[in-house]
Amino acid sequence: MEKNSIHYRPTHANVNLDAIRSNIRNLKEYLGSRTSVIAVVKADGYGHGEVEIASVAFEAGANMVSVATPDEAVRLRMAGIVGDILVMGPSPISFAKKAVELGITITVADGQWLQSVLTDIDADDFEKQLKIHIKIDSGMGRIGLRDVESLQALVLIIESSEKVLLDGIFTHFACADEEDSCRTEEQFTTFMELVQTLPEKPRLVHASNSAATLLYPEYALDAVRFGMSLYGITPSEYVRKKLPFRLKRSLSLESELAYVKLLEAGNRISYGGTYETTESEWIGSIPIGYADGLRRGLRGQEVLIDGKRMPLVGTICMDQCMVKLPREFLVGEKVVLIGRQGEEEIKMEEWAECLSTIPYEIAVSITKRVPRIYTGKDGESK
Numbered sequence: 001m002e003k004n005s006i007h008y009r010p011t012h013a014n015v016n017l018d019a020i021r022s023n024i025r026n027l028k029e030y031l032g033s034r035t036s037v038i039a040v041v042k043a044d045g046y047g048h049g050e051v052e053i054a055s056v057a058f059e060a061g062a063n064m065v066s067v068a069t070p071d072e073a074v075r076l077r078m079a080g081i082v083g084d085i086l087v088m089g090p091s092p093i094s095f096a097k098k099a100v101e102l103g104i105t106i107t108v109a110d111g112q113w114l115q116s117v118l119t120d121i122d123a124d125d126f127e128k129q130l131k132i133h134i135k136i137d138s139g140m141g142r143i144g145l146r147d148v149e150s151l152q153a154l155v156l157i158i159e160s161s162e163k164v165l166l167d168g169i170f171t172h173f174a175c176a177d178e179e180d181s182c183r184t185e186e187q188f189t190t191f192m193e194l195v196q197t198l199p200e201k202p203r204l205v206h207a208s209n210s211a212a213t214l215l216y217p218e219y220a221l222d223a224v225r226f227g228m229s230l231y232g233i234t235p236s237e238y239v240r241k242k243l244p245f246r247l248k249r250s251l252s253l254e255s256e257l258a259y260v261k262l263l264e265a266g267n268r269i270s271y272g273g274t275y276e277t278t279e280s281e282w283i284g285s286i287p288i289g290y291a292d293g294l295r296r297g298l299r300g301q302e303v304l305i306d307g308k309r310m311p312l313v314g315t316i317c318m319d320q321c322m323v324k325l326p327r328e329f330l331v332g333e334k335v336v337l338i339g340r341q342g343e344e345e346i347k348m349e350e351w352a353e354c355l356s357t358i359p360y361e362i363a364v365s366i367t368k369r370v371p372r373i374y375t376g377k378d379g380e381s382k
Contacts, residue, residue: 007371010256010332011288014339015048017056017377019232020249024060026245027213027226035220036063038086038206040227042072047363048231048251049372051079057230058083066225070095070106077102086133086168088225090143093117100130105167108136109143111154118161126163133204135169136194138187140174148197155198166221168204169195177211177236184212188219211235215242233348233359249347252339253366256332257305259285260325269322270314274299282325286335287317293366294337297355301337307342338362 007304039057054076064084067073070092073085086105095110096117099106108114117130134154137144143256145151158164171191175183191207192264204222208268210229211231232249235238262282269275277283286303288294296316302309313324323335338346348359355362 012371014252014370015374016250019250020056021060022248027214036225038064038066038225042068043066043364047366054081073104075300100126109131109136112358114157114223129165131165131167134170138171138190140172166202168202173212177239179238211239253337255286255288255335257284258287275314284323284325286321290319291318292370304341
């Protein structure tokens, strides 16, 4: 958020950049100097702000950032991010020239795609080399090469052109956050067997996502991709129990009471009258709703006021929701929806369990209408 920005609505997300710094520095100490850190900032930095997170990640010692789409990479460059950027997802042929121009590394998962790039785009358009990472599908079933023949065919295309630089090769684990390690072990073995068929090892061989990074240091290789755990959240409960170091959460979601009223028994609340007061009850209105990421399915979820848990009642509206209060509170009383207040804490995992989903989805669902306020921007909380 710009320093001079003014937001009259009290609903906002606080992003603690010092937590990002801490998580990266602890990770680097855990891995040692041989392994580089790729900070994953896709999906607007998992809802935390792609530019701010990328900037602080590089400052804290990350060697590269990665995104999912070409557009995300371009936005980072246009915002002044000068470090290495990897696009992990598929890119259209038309993006290759822009990638060369901006020094963006792209993923190649198919030999025909690269051949089409070299055929359809005049080599003179490439003032510098096109840097690529090869994607191997070792068992995720998404994009990537699956066999030696396909990999060798791609290598021949790379070697036929001086305009292409093979900078890395990687895969992605499907079940690294689970207690049963068999499938992860199988994927790692498959990946390494393919890597060993390369005539020359590229600069970066990487396989580990957040879960594998934290559970399997032996799979760290040349680099790890630190995603959800960069933001202080573990990929699963199993991983949380096995953490090699403490992760610091970087995001909290807050608002205020905007209206407080006393209702007698028999009054219905919100659309459909889904909640009815059974006695005289204090009801507060909070200016946040499903257009902000507070999903309708979170009815009944608790929020923190005065350090105590209080339930949301009635149907959650697009812009507002209602909370049952134990007593009268003044308008302007602080409300914490995600985060800590006093001795109590509400975590993203709590929302995820309520919605039968994962914390990843919660993080990226907090919409742009909710301003992000950054603390620790210069290394110290403000």
